[in-house]
Amino acid sequence: MSQTPLSLPQQRKMGQTSRKDAWWLQPLVVFLGLSAFIIYANWAAFQASNYEHGAYLSPMYSPLLFEAPTQAAIKAETLGADAHMSHHSWFGAWPSALQPSWVPGWMLSPALIILIFPAGFRLTCYYYRGAYYKAFWADPINCAVGEPRNSFRGENFWPLLIQNIHRYFFYAAAVYIFILAYDAWVALWHAPAGTNLSYNEAAATGQLEFGLGVGTLVLTLNVILLGGYTFGCHCARHFAGGKHDHLSKVPTGKKAYECVSCLNRNHMKWAWTSLIWVGFTDFYIRMCAMGIWSDWRLF
Amino acid sequence: MPQVTFKVWRGNKDAGEFKDYQTDITEGMVVLDAVHQIQAESAPDLACRWNCKAGKCGSCSAEVNGNPRLMCMTRMEDLPTDQPVTIEPMQAFPLIRDLVCDVSWNYEVKKKIKPFKPRKPDNEDGTWNMVQEDVDRVQEFRKCIECFLCQDVCHVLRDHHKHEEFIGPRFFIHNAQLEMHPLDTEDRLGDLKDDNGLGYCNITKCCTKVCPEHITITDNAIIPLKERVVDEYYDPIKKLFKMFKPKKPDAAAGK
Incomplete structure (x- = not known):
């Protein structure tokens, strides 16, 4: 860029700064928050059981393409011949073609098939990128604080050039929002109260009744928060009008761009609240499925 | 009137150190x-560069307690005065002397x-027709005072x-x-990718945090x-899609 080399101050060492505030607090909170979620999400994804409770399906397992063999085995053990296929499963039982003998049982989790898309969406999200570069890679650990490394390649080269794939994960994540909205709708239809019918039996025989449980509210809030995060994404903003120089000529109109921009202004808040709530939703359904908590029906 | 200690960087590009000064602070x-x-x-x-003392000329940029700030817009009452206040020059540019950098x-x-x-x-008199909502977005970037x-x-x-x-962020704003x-x-995307290092930005948002004009540099420009x-x-x-899309006659002009 410049013709003559600049005589610049010496690079500061890791953590060296004149800042007097608690600059380490933000990356520490991000590190702990993201680590806690990653650990929980991995644990939950590999459980392959207790991901559904009646009308409720954990968002970490949605869409449920096949019922997990572990879950089917648990049901067969507890219900015997009365065990029905999960009503949430799109394609029924786990196909035997996808159960090679060399694959350990804990790998046969339906969550592992579908989580790649929401995980990829968050991993390549512009907000999370900035957050985890700081918290996990100290690049930089915080603004105006010395770094551990001299070299820097940024997102200009491989492997981080792959971050440009973000828009493709956005397309997939947007589809998931509609699937999760459907799950929230399904969560409004319960097995009739006062009968011995299980949810799957009632669903199979068309005897579900309308009702609202705490789980319904949890799932509904989950899709609202995820929707706010997904549709406030920088890619969505680009597609809604950001890519145009003449916003007045965009078919969707300036309103769509403004609406996405409005969500985008609080992208970090949407990112964190939706992340925490996804984890809690899975936890709530898991607790109910395990019989530790019971879902309270409002009507 | 409380007396406050300031640790001010004194020196040139070859050598320097913090020196303590004490002065009275008033409301x-x-x-x-x-x-x-x-x-x-x-x-x-x-040595200290300054001009307007109103946060509009962008001359008095320095680092106060380690944070890049305009000295004229940093109120003493917002700083902890029970410990020395450090003032040092910007770190991304060559130092000329004391608090003055070569930008x-x-x-x-x-x-x-x-x-x-x-x-x-658009018109015979050499003027263009424009819609306000088309220029709303770029007006934010015109607030830049080049404080760096x-x-x-x-x-x-x-x-x-x-x-x-x-x-750097200042010129990504300019490009935007x-x-x-x-x-x-004009088409500047090729330059941004190859020569201007847009990919080096890893979205720390530090530029947005320090902007005295509150320009949302990262989200709205970068x-x-x-x-x-x-x-x-x-x-x-x-x-x-582009390969199969018929080219418009004015496409050759750029956008």
Whole structure:
């Protein structure tokens, strides 16, 4: 860029700064928050059981393409011949073609098939990128604080050039929002109260009744928060009008761009609240499925 | 009147150190007032660049307690005065003396950015028709006062010294202002990708945090530019569509 080399101050060492505030607090909170979620999400994804409770399906397992063999085995053990296929499963039982003998049982989790898309969406999200570069890679650990490394390649080269794939994960994540909205709708239809019918039996025989449980509210809030995060994404903003120089000529109109921009202004808040709530939703359904908590029906 | 200790960087590009100065602080004072008072009372040779004292000229950029700030807009009452207040020059540029840096690198960078290239006038009198909502977005970028605090805090320049390959947040704003302008026909995306190092930005948002004009640099300028670069160079499906899309007659002019 410049013709003559600049005589610049010496690079500061890791953590060296004149800042007097608690600059380490933000990356520490991000590190702990993201680590806690990653650990929980991995644990939950590999459980392959207790991901559904009646009308409720954990968002970490949605869409449920096949019922997990572990879950089917648990049901067969507890219900015997009365065990029905999960009503949430799109394609029924786990196909035997996808159960090679060399694959350990804990790998046969339906969550592992579908989580790649929401995980990829968050991993390549512009907000999370900035957050985890700081918290996990100290690049930089915080603004105006010395770094551990001299070299820097940024997102200009491989492997981080792959971050440009973000828009493709956005397309997939947007589809998931509609699937999760459907799950929230399904969560409004319960097995009739006062009968011995299980949810799957009632669903199979068309005897579900309308009702609202705490789980319904949890799932509904989950899709609202995820929707706010997904549709406030920088890619969505680009597609809604950001890519145009003449916003007045965009078919969707300036309103769509403004609406996405409005969500985008609080992208970090949407990112964190939706992340925490996804984890809690899975936890709530898991607790109910395990019989530790019971879902309270409002009507 | 409380007396406050200031640790002020004294020196040139070859050597320097923090020196302690004490001065009285009165209500309403800003850091630049304190520096002027130190100059008047005990260090008449202390070099400090300033001009408007109103946060509009962008001259008095420095680092106060380690944070890139305009000295004239940093109120003493917002700083903890029970411990010394450090004042040092910006770290991303060569030091001339004390608190004064040589920021001329920025002017050289700006010269290399393709200038505004408007389309042909819409009217016979040489004027254009414009819609306000088309220019709303770029007006934010025109608030930039070129204080270069965003350049200073950006770790790509500050810590990694990529001045040869990376133009910094200030000039991404400038590029965005031109690229998003409804009359402009120039294409700068190739330069942004290859010569200006847009990919070096790893979205720390430090530039946005320090901007005294509160320009949302990362979200409104850098990321939209990154998305436009992805459109042009990294999106295979978009590329495929472009191959089959008939070219408009004015496409050759740029956008």
